Amino acid sequence: MHAQVSSEGFLATAIVDLVNTQGESKSCRVFLDTGSQANFITESVASFLKLNRKLVDISVSCVENISTEIKHSVSATLKSRFSKYSKNLEFLVLNRITKTMPSVEINRAALEIPKDIFLADPEFYKPSEIDALIGVKLFYKLLCVGQITLKNNPEAVLQKTQLGWIVAGEINSSLSKNHVQCSFVTHSTPLDSNLTKFWEIEEVPSIKLLSQEEQACESHFKNNTQRDPAGRYIVRLPFKENKDKDLAMPGFYLPHHAVIRADDITTKIRFVFNGSTKTSTGVSLNDSLMVGPKIQDDLFILLTRFRSHRFALTADIEKMYRQVLVHPDDASKNFVSPKSRRIWGKIDSPLKKSSGRTPRGTTLSHIGDK
Structure with missing residues (x-):
C-alpha cells in the first residue's frame, strides 16, 4: 500500500523476556498486533533459545491474500518486565516478521509522555527489528484499566497493559513518506492442502500394502x-x-x-x-x-x-x-x-x-x- 502521508500510524511494541523449557531467557522486542490470528517468532530467536520444533503445514495470508507457508512451530514462555505476568505461548517460525518499527524515528520529546509511566518499550520511538509478534488471542487479555490521551497527539494513546504502558495510534510527523505498514495476518491450513487431504482420505489406495x-x-x-x-x-x-x-x-x-x-x-x-x-x-x-x-x-x-x-x-x-x-x-x-x-x-x-x-x-x- 502506498500513500503520501504526514502522520505516522504508530503500532504498539513491548520488551519482554522469552524463556525456554531450560529456563534460559532472551530479551525480545515484540509487536502487539490485533490483526493477527497467530503468534510469530523469528528464526534467529527460536535458534538462540534452542526451542523444540514441531512440523506444521500452515499458510499465513496478509493483504491481497499474499501468503507464506509455515513449516515449524515452537513454544516459549512470555514474561513481563512490568509485572509477574507470564504466559506459555505457541509461535509460528518465520525468517523475518516485518520491517523495522517504526518506519521512521519519532520525536519522543514532542509526545510529552508523563515521567512516571513505565513504558513497555522504552525506545518505542526508534526504528528497530521485531523479534516476535503477539496476536489477537492474547492481546486483549494483556489490557489493563488505564488509558491516557497524548496532549499534542490526540489520536494517540498510552494504554496500560500487563507488559507496561504501550504507545499506539496516529502521531504527527514532519516527514512525508509513501509507505504504509499493514500487519493484518491470518493463518490457516491451505485450501489446496485441505482438499488434498480430503481426497486422500476418500481415495482408494493405488498401492496395496501386503503382509x-x-x-x-x-x-x-x-x-x-x-x-x-x-x-x-x-x-x-x-x-x-x-x-x-x-x-x-x-x-x-x-x-x-x-x-x-x-x-x-x-x-x-x-x-x-x-x-x-x-x-x-x-x-x-x-x-x-x-x-x-x-x-x-x-x-x-x-x-x-x-x-x-x-x-x-x-x-x-x-x-x-x-x-x-x-x-x-x-x-x-x-x-x-x-x-x-x-x-x-x-x-x-x-x-x-x-x-x-x-x-x-x-x-x-x-x-x-x-
Whole structure:
C-alpha cells in the first residue's frame, strides 16, 4: 500500500523476556498486533533459545491474500518486565516478521509522555527489528484499566497493559513518506492442502500394502505357476514354512457337498469342498496353506465403474475354479504325501479318489482367481 502521508500510524511494541523449557531467557522486542490470528517468532530467536520444533503445514495470508507457508512451530514462555505476568505461548517460525518499527524515528520529546509511566518499550520511538509478534488471542487479555490521551497527539494513546504502558495510534510527523505498514495476518491450513487431504482420505489406495505372508504367496505364485499346451494354468500349493511338520500327517480328506441350481445356465451342479475341516491332529488343509492378497476390486470401485457408463455387461466363467489345474507333482501325491484326498462315492459303495483340479472352498481356490 502506498500513500503520501504526514502522520505516522504508530503500532504498539513491548520488551519482554522469552524463556525456554531450560529456563534460559532472551530479551525480545515484540509487536502487539490485533490483526493477527497467530503468534510469530523469528528464526534467529527460536535458534538462540534452542526451542523444540514441531512440523506444521500452515499458510499465513496478509493483504491481497499474499501468503507464506509455515513449516515449524515452537513454544516459549512470555514474561513481563512490568509485572509477574507470564504466559506459555505457541509461535509460528518465520525468517523475518516485518520491517523495522517504526518506519521512521519519532520525536519522543514532542509526545510529552508523563515521567512516571513505565513504558513497555522504552525506545518505542526508534526504528528497530521485531523479534516476535503477539496476536489477537492474547492481546486483549494483556489490557489493563488505564488509558491516557497524548496532549499534542490526540489520536494517540498510552494504554496500560500487563507488559507496561504501550504507545499506539496516529502521531504527527514532519516527514512525508509513501509507505504504509499493514500487519493484518491470518493463518490457516491451505485450501489446496485441505482438499488434498480430503481426497486422500476418500481415495482408494493405488498401492496395496501386503503382509509378509501375502508377499510370500505372491512370490510363490509367480515362481511356480505354469501353463499347459492348451493354455490352462497349473499351480503349486503354497504351503507355509511349517509344511514339513504337516507332511508327517497321513493326509487331508476333504468333505464336499453338491450345490444344485436347476436354473443355472452354465453350472447346474456345483461341488463345494470344505478345506477347513480339521484332521485328527486339529490341522486342516487351509491351515497349512498361505493366504494370498485379495485380488478382486472393492465393492465401491465396482459400483463406481458400473455407474460410469451407459451400458454394462456381465459375464461368467464356466466352472472357473475347475479350469485351474494342480501341478502333477502335487496331484500325483494327492496334494503332497498325500496332502489332500477327495473321496467320491456312497457310503456302501467302493470309494474313488480324485485329484488334479483346484477344489472350490479351499484356501487354494483364491489362487485359482489369478
